[in-house]
Amino acid sequence: MSKLQTRIPADTWVIATWDEYIQAVENPAHEKAKGYYYNGRMRIEMPPVGNDHASDHTIVLFAVNLFASLKDIALNGKDNCTYRKTGLREVQPDVSYYIGENADVIPYGTSIINLDIYPPPALVIEIANTSLADDKGEKRLMYEDLGVQEYWIVDVRNVQVMAFAVENQGSRRITESQVLPGLAISLLNDALRRTRQMNQGQVGAWLLTQFQN
Known part of the structure; x- marks a missing residue:
């Protein structure tokens, strides 16, 4: 070896x-x-075993799943799932989602998701505590090439979500999700800030009232 x-x-x-x-x-x-x-x-x-990374990971997962459930959006999330295009690239984002018509495209029993067979996820999320520069740089290029529709970076230290729409192997900042229509990125930022002052149960209850408006 x-x-x-x-x-x-x-x-x-x-x-x-x-x-x-x-x-x-x-x-x-x-x-x-x-x-x-x-x-x-x-x-x-x-x-990453730190509290901050794990906590932001959890609240973002909860927020996306809650929003999709309330808005009747078909969705299947993957936590640390591996996507492979043999010989070319492999990624393992913190969180990823198949949404809409592709929500159920990956059958149970699948291990590593083969991108020569299946489409890439619509939404990919990286939780950045110590990896922010790489998530904004090399990984952003990587997900552009992968063909995802949307890429989020959760900046743990600055308590914010940076969201990018991806198309034509490029990306641009957005203030509202395009794959989850109606979900304002500012609302996710508010939720993250609230987790610094209250527990996730309280933040979840607040998100529920916001999403129902």
Whole structure:
């Protein structure tokens, strides 16, 4: 086994072949790590175990699921799911969603989602505590190439969501979700700020009243 496979620096992009990447992510030492492969480079992210990352992850999941349920939007979410286009790229976003006509496109029993067979998710979300620069940079390019419709970055330290509509291998900032029509990004920012002062049950009750208006 090469040095690349046994001593891979975490949370940074490393030049690697696809086979080297696969060996790295299958290494038991990286069992709980997240893996990315893009443009001949790989990135292994060790699991974020901090309270802030985990809390924002939870409230964003709750907000999206609650909104879709109240607005009768067909939706299926994936938590840390792996998407693979063999030999070219692999991503493992913190949160991802199939929405609308593709909500049920991935059958149960599927492990890694093969993008040679299935479409990419409509919405991808990365929770950025220590990885903000990469989420705004390389990963943003990666998701543009992947063909998602919308990309959100939850900036934990600055308590905000940055949302991007993706089309024609480019992206632009938006203030309202296009895949979840009627969901204002400012409302998600308000919810995040409230979690700094009250528990998630209280924030959830507040979101419910906002979404019902």
